Amino acid sequence: LASRSAAAAATGNQRRQRRARGSITPEEVIRGAFELAEAEGVEALSMPRLAQALDVGVTSIYWYFKSKDDLLGALSAEAFRRFYAAMPPLAGREWDDVLREFFRNFRALLRNDDVVCDLTIMRGASHTDETLLQSWERIEEILEVLVAAGFSEESATSAYFTLSVYTRGCLFIERSMRVEGRDVSAPGHPRAHLSADLPVLSKEMRKRSWYMVDDETFEFGLENHIRGLRAVLAADREASGAV
Amino acid sequence: LASRSAAAAATGNQRRQRRARGSITPEEVIRGAFELAEAEGVEALSMPRLAQALDVGVTSIYWYFKSKDDLLGALSAEAFRRFYAAMPPLAGREWDDVLREFFRNFRALLRNDDVVCDLTIMRGASHTDETLLQSWERIEEILEVLVAAGFSEESATSAYFTLSVYTRGCLFIERSMRVEGRDVSAPGHPRAHLSADLPVLSKEMRKRSWYMVDDETFEFGLENHIRGLRAVLAADREASGAV
DNA sequence: ACCTGAACACCGTTCAAGT
């Protein structure tokens, strides 16, 4: 027995020593999963790799999380927690500044954290009660700013979700590009010669990052949306009989 | 030998008879892959399952497509072809009608075809030269409508991509929900009681499909964007010294 | 109660044939 163990050690194949009872916690698993995802990407997160990183038997993880999907749900919940903890409180004195700051922060935060972005935006909306409530409280805050400014409740809600969809769309597209290994910051496009007969597009493509979800284009959409909302606000105020 | 074959047949394990040379074509593989994806979803598309559906050895597919990713690229190219073939030509006499119709058709088409949606929108932008050119020609058409209406080339380009990102964002979010098996059409939310303290949101959530990418919200964003663009157009016309 | 390896059914891909 001792000789078998020694031989195994010589070839690097020795068994891990058994972990003590209670030496694994769900928190430790989640922390290890984040570390692995940060080092190698969320797509590289597998149960065997995670077990190895944690120095734990593969099946031990199943004692705490009933499936990989269950684990990913817990990771998403933690990602949402980190995201909302990092989001600064609402700032800006006018409703339009509030929207601008909120969605700029939204985008900036998730652009800077691939793991949190993958777990919150890219991975379908797998909300727990907790994350749902976190989101809803933030949304309500903004809706109340808009309503106080004179928007109807309906307009305010539509305005919020439209900007939210737009911002998440930017993040989704940019992240998809980055996952495929495209250089997202360089202007122009490698196949730009194909657009020789396309005067307007080829000219604009030379100036911007070709995938068109760069800062300038994002800002254009944000500002344009706010411009549209000013007209909505005027109509809402009129309809409600305000000054 | 004959007895082994007979025994195998009895247990349903007999070998497929070998296909004749030249009896497999890449087109046939692609057609089979679409059929399988339509029947069982793109995520269920695996090389063994496809081979089985085509009644072909698994490895034979690798003669025509060097990897699954290569095959998916070919499927995407076909999906783009189908999408652009189904997109009606530009309609509408004013620039805003052109935009409205284009992006409504865009969304409607991809909402009605999960396979094409998964291969074009959900799967990162894996463009071939051909699909890139198809997209660019369509975009250029719209840019020229906008420029003719008085938009600067820069505004026109930003306007197009902003609406494109918004529309793709709607599709992405809705599709993500549907993949997770949520009922996307029902108003309200199963966890709506959590929002008891959120007056505006809870009221609005009772009226709409909770995930907020329903027709009404999409239309609000589309119209709002166009409202914003009217102000851009006025400024662009002024700047260019037009009437 | 908690941790474990063996085993299973799947996957994408390579290789060394067969025809």
Add this chain to the structure above:
DNA sequence: ACCTGAACACCGTTCAAGT
């Protein structure tokens, strides 16, 4: 030139233990 199964390294998950 084209088609093939066996084999490999991986995956998620279950099961029947071990402690």
